[in-house]
Amino acid sequence: MSAGAVVTVLELVGLYVFATSGALMAIHKGFDVVGIVILALLTALGGGILRDVIIGDTPPPAFAHLTYLGIPLAAAAVTFFIHPLAQRLSFTVLVFDAAGLGLFCVTGTLKAFEHDLGPIQAVLLGITTAVGGGVLRDITARETPALVKADTHLYAIPAAAGAVAVAAAHEAGLPMPPVAVAAAVFVFAFRLAAMLRK
Amino acid sequence: MSAGAVVTVLELVGLYVFATSGALMAIHKGFDVVGIVILALLTALGGGILRDVIIGDTPPPAFAHLTYLGIPLAAAAVTFFIHPLAQRLSFTVLVFDAAGLGLFCVTGTLKAFEHDLGPIQAVLLGITTAVGGGVLRDITARETPALVKADTHLYAIPAAAGAVAVAAAHEAGLPMPPVAVAAAVFVFAFRLAAMLRK
Amino acid sequence: MSAGAVVTVLELVGLYVFATSGALMAIHKGFDVVGIVILALLTALGGGILRDVIIGDTPPPAFAHLTYLGIPLAAAAVTFFIHPLAQRLSFTVLVFDAAGLGLFCVTGTLKAFEHDLGPIQAVLLGITTAVGGGVLRDITARETPALVKADTHLYAIPAAAGAVAVAAAHEAGLPMPPVAVAAAVFVFAFRLAAMLRK
Numbered sequence: 145m146s147a148g149a150v151v152t153v154l155e156l157v158g159l160y161v162f163a164t165s166g167a168l169m170a171i172h173k174g175f176d177v178v179g180i181v182i183l184a185l186l187t188a189l190g191g192g193i194l195r196d197v198i199i200g201d202t203p204p205p206a207f208a209h210l211t212y213l214g215i216p217l218a219a220a221a222v223t224f225f226i227h228p229l230a231q232r233l234s235f236t237v238l239v240f241d242a243a244g245l246g247l248f249c250v251t252g253t254l255k256a257f258e259h260d261l262g263p264i265q266a267v268l269l270g271i272t273t274a275v276g277g278g279v280l281r282d283i284t285a286r287e288t289p290a291l292v293k294a295d296t297h298l299y300a301i302p303a304a305a306g307a308v309a310v311a312a313a314h315e316a317g318l319p320m321p322p323v324a325v326a327a328a329v330f331v332f333a334f335r336l337a338a339m340l341r342k
Numbered sequence: 343m344s345a346g347a348v349v350t351v352l353e354l355v356g357l358y359v360f361a362t363s364g365a366l367m368a369i370h371k372g373f374d375v376v377g378i379v380i381l382a383l384l385t386a387l388g389g390g391i392l393r394d395v396i397i398g399d400t401p402p403p404a405f406a407h408l409t410y411l412g413i414p415l416a417a418a419a420v421t422f423f424i425h426p427l428a429q430r431l432s433f434t435v436l437v438f439d440a441a442g443l444g445l446f447c448v449t450g451t452l453k454a455f456e457h458d459l460g461p462i463q464a465v466l467l468g469i470t471t472a473v474g475g476g477v478l479r480d481i482t483a484r485e486t487p488a489l490v491k492a493d494t495h496l497y498a499i500p501a502a503a504g505a506v507a508v509a510a511a512h513e514a515g516l517p518m519p520p521v522a523v524a525a526a527v528f529v530f531a532f533r534l535a536a537m538l539r540k
Numbered sequence: 541m542s543a544g545a546v547v548t549v550l551e552l553v554g555l556y557v558f559a560t561s562g563a564l565m566a567i568h569k570g571f572d573v574v575g576i577v578i579l580a581l582l583t584a585l586g587g588g589i590l591r592d593v594i595i596g597d598t599p600p601p602a603f604a605h606l607t608y609l610g611i612p613l614a615a616a617a618v619t620f621f622i623h624p625l626a627q628r629l630s631f632t633v634l635v636f637d638a639a640g641l642g643l644f645c646v647t648g649t650l651k652a653f654e655h656d657l658g659p660i661q662a663v664l665l666g667i668t669t670a671v672g673g674g675v676l677r678d679i680t681a682r683e684t685p686a687l688v689k690a691d692t693h694l695y696a697i698p699a700a701a702g703a704v705a706v707a708a709a710h711e712a713g714l715p716m717p718p719v720a721v722a723a724a725v726f727v728f729a730f731r732l733a734a735m736l737r738k
């Protein structure tokens with residue numbers, strides 16, 4: 145698989161898991177089916193649209209490709225039928241959120257490099273992409289964002305670490321596919337361990 | 343009237359009704375006169391600025407034409423003196439919101455076509471324009487956005503239907519003025535019926 | 541000192557004081573150290589990024605210069621160690637917020653002129669820059685924004701007055717350094733007086 149294909153796959157999986165976290169949050173808050181779809185879309189697409197608007201890459205791809213719409217919709221539909229199996233909704237929201245965090249801090253950083261930004265900008269945009277959708281989800285659902293909540297100091301740190309690792313590998317000219325996958329998995333595992341340790 | 347003039351009129355009426363919904367919400371929440379003006383401006387201009395930033399049409403017209411400032415200010419002033427006549431403030435907020443929803447899903451969709459975007463992008467931007475101001479109003483006033491609230495599943499659906507109808511008519515080359523007006527009226531009436539049926 | 545140097549100094553002081561207000565708010569809400577850093581960054585950089593995205597100056601300088609990152613981080617660190625000295629945290633948040641309001645309504649207005657916008661656009665962008673970071677801080681911390689809260693009608697008015705004064709001086713060709721400093725000090729003093737009078 146080429147580097148571009150790997151990034152695309154990570155991005156699409158990220159869309160799916162973030163949309164799932166948004167749909168679960170909507171169910172947890174008692175929203176109806178349209179509220180579930182909206183929150184799934186906002187969570188999945190919010191971080192990337194924020195990144196694209198900041199880079200100046202407008203209109204954002206999320207408004208151009210049907211995939212960006214179809215994947216969150218599929219995730220919302222699956223969540224709607226499967227969620228009764230989830231025992232603890234608010235915990236499950238954070239598990240999917242952790243996966244999205246790992247995937248989007250990688251793809252956000254790489255997208256910044258594609259637009260010829262420097263490594264520091266790339267790291268900042270990677271973090272923005274990773275946390276943006278979740279912050280918009282939490283604000284819309286009137287939850288204190290997981291990003292700043294008292295007992296989740298291990299939220300922004302792993303996202304930043306993932307973005308820095310990807311930027312460093314990019315600058316060092318390392319082959320991106322394995323680095324990108326490893327960084328995404330690392331952030332997810334780190335965040336999951338932090339959540340389970342409590 | 344030309345198509346452009348019709349769209350302009352719909353846009354200006356939309357500014358007025360959304361500003362009124364924002365001003366009423368501010369009064370309902372006990373904000374003072376400046377808070378009323380700010381929430382009126384944010385509700386009226388928020389969706390359009392969001393749309394313009396996403397399209398890349400910067401700086402947005404809202405920052406260039408005095409009309410965009412004057413109409414919401416007039417709406418805030420009128421609301422300030424007239425509102426004691428309204429019996430149920432939170433319901434009246436939603437009536438004006440419904441009118442703005444209908445008007446802006448039409449004008450937002452058409453503005454996207456003016457910038458040579460495709461029909462799907464146009465529909466998404468129409469919905470974003472229509473719901474954006476109301477979401478910003480609700481978040482700033484610390485209300486759960488009407489867009490996702492449990493008992494308002496008939497909020498996003500009519501806005502989407504209006505945007506799709508306008509986009510389809512545009513693609514089919516139908517004359518826009520009657521279609522635009524009909525779509526705006528349909529969305530408003532549909533939403534109103536849904537609110538009254540409860 | 542040249543006009544440009546004065547503006548730069550005002551901007552950097554504004555970053556510092558807004559970051560401090562964000563860090564204090566985070567401490568007041570019981571956020572942990574990462575939450576403090578995030579809220580400091582969001583408050584300091586939010587208004588300027590909003591302004592830059594609206595102007596179309598992307599990517600915003602905040603994503604390009606390390607100073608924009610370093611100053612808020614320094615402010616967060618200082619606040620973290622000094623804050624036990626502050627008697628009334630929520631009042632102190634507003635004092636620093638008032639200083640940022642004064643500084644950013646000036647620099648935001650001037651930045652709009654640099655991008656060849658007209659005086660009305662410049663005033664609107666000055667106000668947006670001044671209030672943007674605080675609104676984002678309050679929404680993220682789940683506080684009703686100081687901008688619209690019932691008893692703070694003297695929030696937006698001084699910011700607007702400062703922006704108008706700077707724009708008028710710019711149009712009249714007055715020397716900017718003294719005007720800029722005077723406007724920033726005036727807004728801060730006015731807001732402080734309003735807060736103390738209560």
